[in-house]
Amino acid sequence: xxxxxxxxxxxxxxxxxxxxxxxxxxxxxxxxxxxxxxxxxxxxxxxxxxxxxxxxxxxxxxxxxxxxxxxxxxxxxxxxxxxxxxxxxxxxxxxxxxxxxxxxxxxxxxxxxxxxxxxxxxxxxxxxxxxxxxxxxxxxxxxxxxxxxxxxxxxxxxxxxxxxxxxxxxxxxxxxxxxxxxxxxxxxxxxxxxxxxxxxxxxxxxxxxxxxxxxxxxxxxxxxxxxxxxxxxxxxxxxxxxxxxxxxxxxxxxxxxxxxxxxxxxxxxxxxxxxxxxxxxxxxxxxxxxxxxxxxxxxxxxxxxxxxxxxxxxxxxxxxxxxxxxxxxxxxxxx
Ligand code: SAM
Ligand code: DTB
Ligand code: SF4
Numbered sequence: 001x002x003x004x005x006x007x008x009x010x011x012x013x014x015x016x017x018x019x020x021x022x023x024x025x026x027x028x029x030x031x032x033x034x035x036x037x038x039x040x041x042x043x044x045x046x047x048x049x050x051x052x053x054x055x056x057x058x059x060x061x062x063x064x065x066x067x068x069x070x071x072x073x074x075x076x077x078x079x080x081x082x083x084x085x086x087x088x089x090x091x092x093x094x095x096x097x098x099x100x101x102x103x104x105x106x107x108x109x110x111x112x113x114x115x116x117x118x119x120x121x122x123x124x125x126x127x128x129x130x131x132x133x134x135x136x137x138x139x140x141x142x143x144x145x146x147x148x149x150x151x152x153x154x155x156x157x158x159x160x161x162x163x164x165x166x167x168x169x170x171x172x173x174x175x176x177x178x179x180x181x182x183x184x185x186x187x188x189x190x191x192x193x194x195x196x197x198x199x200x201x202x203x204x205x206x207x208x209x210x211x212x213x214x215x216x217x218x219x220x221x222x223x224x225x226x227x228x229x230x231x232x233x234x235x236x237x238x239x240x241x242x243x244x245x246x247x248x249x250x251x252x253x254x255x256x257x258x259x260x261x262x263x264x265x266x267x268x269x270x271x272x273x274x275x276x277x278x279x280x281x282x283x284x285x286x287x288x289x290x291x292x293x294x295x296x297x298x299x300x301x302x303x304x305x306x307x308x309x310x311x312x313x314x315x316x317x318x319x320x321x322x323x324x325x326x327x328x329x330x331x332x333x334x335x
Contacts, residue, residue: 028231028274034224036270041262045300048269051276052301060334061298061326062116062279063307064149065109069137070096070121070130071313076153078176079185079252080213080245082313083122087251092313096121096130102137106144109308112319113333117141118149118172120312124189125154125197135166142167149209154189154197160204170239171201172209178225181218185253202235210237211283214267215245215259223267231274239304240271240278244285246314261289265296272301279304287315291325298331 036044052058073093074083082088106117119137126134134150141148150163151172163171175194176182182191201208210233212226230240244264247254264285271280281304282297289297309318317325326333 026232028228030221030225030228033228033231033270033274034221036273037220037224037263037266041266044266044269048272048301049299051273052303055276056303057334058303059329059331060303061331062281062304062334063114063322064116064118064147064281064304065106065112065114065308066118066120066306066311066316067097067102067105067109068122068310068312069102069119069134070094070123072122074122075124076188077186078188080216080248081122081251082248084251087248089250096133099133099136099140103140103144106141106146110144110146112308113323114146114307115334116147116149116170117144118151118170118306120151120172121153122312123153125156126152126159128159131159131162135162138163138166138168151209154193155200157200160197160200160206164204164206168206170207170209172239172241173197173201174211174213174241174243175226175229176212177216178218178222179229180225181216181222185216198233207239208233208235208237209239209241209281211239211241211243211271211281213243213245213284214264215256215285216253217256220263223263224270227267227270227274230271236275236278238278239281240275241281241283241304242268242271242302243283244288246284246288246311248314261293261296265293265300268297268302269300281305284311284314287317291328294325295329298329303334 071092071094072083072088073085077084077086109117138148147169149170149172175191177185179191214223245256280302282302283306306316309316
């Protein structure tokens, strides 16, 4: 099933036909990644475990807490997103948060055990005056002894350098879905725009957090193509969030067919095998998963989660539930 974004009226400029830095070497063909997906489940899990154990402590999981510092009213039409002005009715639109409130949230996240604090803004990209305020937030988060991450949309010349100078550790910018599916989901920008920002982030020396969403009606080949695209970046992302679609009423994706849970685990395993030294994050959709499915994702090589009872606009398991799950599984936090 293919679901289309509701509007494709905005003009699109193709930034680069073939992103230079982000897709230089083809380490994995889509066919090779699909062959991983096609393995018997136990064989795939075995391979993922081998790769995971060769590169990481298999019993340690990193925890990042998210905060939406500017919610709703976004100009973009991403077909899954609650924050697009096209689909939200206006009730959720807020201004950029004040520094003090952000610092309080970061302190609370640290007290709960988070190692990284990720701030998200519903922008196509930041205006310079807004970026200056975010930079103050990044510095304050660093001063608390937390790693910092922001996700602000597409960056203009010079903005990544300003973030790097502020000490930003990670920039999250997802390529979201297979290149051949992108235009079905998003009409207001294209994947080349995303690669352009990823190149700017990489060139500025900031670590890259880049992944995608599954469960948007894509085929298994589409999932393999997304994973291959990530794995083939000249330097693969240090952090790879794999989101399971959280269906949002009123968006074009609200009725997308949910993905088979084993297929979600296979996607995690394929990310682990193809990006052996990257952190693979079990991201959105955890609240809808039971403990056994989450445990299977950790077995498949996920070693990072979003931690705290809220993602950006939707729910996430309570920290206490995660603590209890970690206890039962013998997982220790990786700070
Ligand atoms: N505006 C910025 C951008 O697009 O990069 C930052 C915020 S945006 C909400 C961050 C990411 O969240 C998206 O790229 C997408 O991968 C993920 N996301 C958004 N809505 C989601 C949903 N309903 N289910 C799963 N993932 C979602
Ligand atoms: C990412 O890949 N997932 C996070 C984070 N990066 C910014 C966001 C998930 C959002 C889920 C829907 C919501 O809460 O609005
Ligand atoms: Fe805006 Fe980001 Fe949501 Fe797209 S995913 S509508 S760019 S907030």
